[in-house]
Amino acid sequence: MSHLIFRRYRPSDARAVSQLFREVYGDHYVQPDVYLPHMISQHTAEGRWKSMLAVDDVRVLGHAALCHESSPQSAELALSVVHPAAQGQSIATRLGRELLLQAGALGFKSVLIKQVTHHPYTQRMAANIGFHSTGVLPDYVPSPFAEPHPETIVMGCHVVEGQARPLPDIPWPERYRGFMQHLSSLFGTHPEMPPQPSIPLQIKQHHHRFDMVIHRLTKRLLDQIRQLPGHWMISTRLALSRHFAEDLRSLTTLGFSFTGLMPAPGSHGWFALFHRGARPQSLNLHFPYMQQLHDDLQQNTEALGSARSAA
Known part of the structure; x- marks a missing residue:
């Protein structure tokens, strides 16, 4: 060799x-x-x-x-x-x-x-x-x-060693508390996150899906999202904040599933990820919490499809 x-x-x-x-x-x-x-x-x-x-x-x-x-x-x-x-x-x-x-x-x-x-x-x-x-x-x-x-x-x-990327120290909904506490133990938490620059509302089409970026989920914006075509596959990045539990409830009523977190651009801040309209598929993921998120999405997508068929 x-x-x-x-x-x-x-x-x-x-x-x-x-x-x-x-x-x-x-x-x-x-x-x-x-x-x-x-x-x-x-x-x-x-x-x-x-x-x-x-x-x-x-x-x-x-x-x-x-x-x-x-x-x-x-x-x-x-x-x-x-x-x-x-x-x-x-x-x-x-x-x-x-x-x-x-x-x-x-x-x-x-x-x-x-x-x-x-x-x-x-x-x-x-x-x-x-x-x-x-x-x-x-x-x-x-x-x-x-x-x-x-x-x-x-x-x-x-x-990177010597750097930090803390999550906000906020109450987590029961369904995802273990996952969020796990991430908090890895990345740390901060009681008062530095103010985030306002993220302009964005929506762009990428191949088969629509990507949205949201800074703050208001009632007016929720009403507008509700009016989007029901067959659209939508991935949403929402700035993670003290409103997370409320945002989770609101988006869930519109057929979205929570699929985890990802760092926001820059040196601090996180996005909460939500998705609507995934295709049915079975995956065996390496990390149990990722498996839970995927399985929840699949179950919610199947339930949403059944509800539409019955309507």
């Missing part, structure tokens, strides 16, 4: 990295930039991708990167790929662990990861290197595995 070396990306690696994605994913990878070596070079030259490679004497066998767009304080561990000939050597784990060690020196306070659910390996790897799963993003992206249905994603968060 040839000697394996882990090193940082070099400008001359762009074509080999692109070829690696083609060999592993064919034409189905969800980030089209990887199919253009020029785009890989551009992202790395402009500092948006910080990549690590696993190479032997002949070729690139593994790749992962810290990626960031608008927020300079948070990055995403992404673009992780390992050639089939090199699987079983913990390459993705070693690349991810090295990038997390670099995250603080690069100025990041937290790192996110989107874990696929088509197989359990990404979820296990994320847990092994220090990520904590916080939420489920149902039917989130087109499948990178050439499957006919979208891929559900599990969101994970890693706080």
